[in-house]
Amino acid sequence: MKIMQFLDQLSKVIEDRRDNPREGSYTCYLFASGEDEILKKIGEEAVEVILAAKGQGHQRIVEEVSDLLYHVLVLLSLKRVNLDEIEEELRRRHGK
Template identity: 40%
Template sequence: MNFEIDALAWDKQDGLLPAIVQDAATRRVLMLGYMNREALTATLGSGKVTFFSRSKQRLWMKGESSGDVLELAGIETDCDADTLLVQAHPRGPTCHLKRVSCFPAAPSDELAELDALIAQRERERPAGSYTTKLFESGIRRMAQKVGEEGVETALAAVAQDEDALLGEAADLLYHLIVLLRARGLSLADALRVLEARRG
């Protein structure tokens, strides 16, 4: 968050800046709101995304009545300093219609969504869930499953069966994410290693 609040282009739209909210994990666009100086200051101070409600003419913290808050992960400005990109961790649905996003077809990172779902399964351990069963089977069994799926993926590639290859690759990705989570890691951690290797 390397910007000066006073350096933003507050004068362009009567003291308001559009604030595009994006899920920090999945990159899905969640909503559009507006911030004035006070809303931005409140967001930075509390860590909870706060807007200026044009209809209510007051500050409005997302989730103040529903409890579905947006926890701040980061903010950046565009090249003209007149629009904000707010990255947040949603704690519940963002849309008032109880949808994940106010834009129902907004694209997202499917692997990041799977990683988030697996993290939720690890925390909650719902009965009857295959993911719960894997977590309770222990690291060795999870590692064995990753090995099995890796071999099956390679065999499907050698057999030149595209449908089988895609299915086995999906199984491998799922089991790998479970194994990472069991070790206290995430898919994002592995992606950071890849990013560091990029030349």
């Protein structure tokens, strides 16, 4: 499965958690905690990506970037920004 297909699928799961909260779900916890908590997590994960890149090895980079992408997807869902909009903007920037 291509990354955009998987991210789209994951986004749909996140949107479902937003619209249909489930007890014990970390995603639901983030939505219930609000925007500031989601932004805080994005900041923390961004720092962890930097630290991983500065010498913690390949696998740590993979893990931390995965965490960052997940939390960004939660923010996009909160703000109701569609991944198609992100793809469109990236394509526009690259002239495609």
